[in-house]
Amino acid sequence: MVKDECKTLLNALNKVSACYRHLVTCAGGTSDSQNLREELKKTRRKAQVLAVANKNKLTTILKDKSISKDDRAEFERLWVLFSTCMEVLEIDMRRALELGQEFPLSAPTKRLIQTGVVGGTSAVAARAMNIQNMKYEEGNNIDTADLNDLEQEINEVGEMIYEMDMKVNVLQWTVEAKQGPGSELKSAVTAGASSLAVVCANGGRNEKLCDTNKVFAGTMFSAVLIIAIVLTVFIVKFA
Template identity: 70%
Template sequence: MIKEECKALLDALSRVTACYRHMVLTIGGTSDSQNLREELKKTRQKAQELAVANRNKLTTVLKDKTVSKEDKAEFERLWVIFSTCLEILEIDMRRALELGHEFPLNVPKKHLIQTGMSGGTSGVAARAMSVQNMKYEAERNIDVVDLKDLENEINQVGEMMYEMEMKVNVPQWTVEAKQDPGAELKSTISVGASSIGMISVEENKSFCDISKVLAGIIFSAVLIIAIVLAVCVVKLS
């Protein structure tokens, strides 16, 4: 039960972190807007809430001495994935801070990057927040005011990562993966290769069938010619 809860929390954190990265990449572009800045704030705060919940669950389990060896190995694997998600979140928060300073919305002389991309990010934010429609309530100067909050939250995430290392020591190189690196990609390639192999076999088979038919026709023609010549020789003699 606890394992499933940890996996569900980790899955939610991964999804929200991915959505946050997608939105961070649009800062300063043609899709940038007041709504985007508010979406970024809500999404990163949601990610931090999930991170705290993940940390509390996994820390409690990994400190429990009664957990079996197999279960502990699985929780350590989840811990490594969680740590990676947290590192990615911190990197994207720092990127959002830098881009936020570079591209304030209410500065007329500061042109946005013409990336060629268009469209809003409300759908991505709604998926991250698990809501049907986003509600926007931020003030007009959120692009400036929120930068200070973002800087403080970056420090909080950094402190969380440091505390995690102090409380639970799980070196990443000691955790064994369930499958080899790139196993999913290899399986896809092998399936594709087998499909190509089947196609080539079928093509070879059909080619062989055509060759047999042609050989039969040629043999029959030669046989008929030989019979005609034999009849002619008999009549002439």
């Protein structure tokens, strides 16, 4: 149960952090607006709440000396994923601060980045945060106050990351991944090769199909090769 709770919390943090990254890419662009800045603020604060919940849960568990070796390995893996998510969140918050300072809403004459993105972003934030109707007061400019809050929150996230490193001694390079790098791609290729092998091994009609495909592929390759040789001869002759 505890392991499932930690995975659920981490999954929620990942979703909200991904939503925040999406919203940050719109700051300073043609789709930037008062609503976007409010959504950025609400989304990053939701991410920070989830981050604190993840930190408290995982810290308590990893400090427990009575958990089994296998469980500790799994929780350490979750801790590494959580730490990485926090680092990405901090980077995105710093990017949001830079874009907010460079493109303040109070200066409408400032040239915006032509990103090609238009329209609202409320739907994305609502899906990640389970909020159906995100509406804000148009007359309430949040430039200065929000940027000051954001700067303070960046420092708080940085302090949280430092505190995490001090409280829990988990060396990232010692944590083993459940899957090797590129395992998803390898499994897809293997599955495709296995399917082809099954088709060719079925005999009868399937075997004839495989032979026909081989002949067709060989013919196409020969045709392309001949055309390439002919073109090369013409180029050399008339050059």
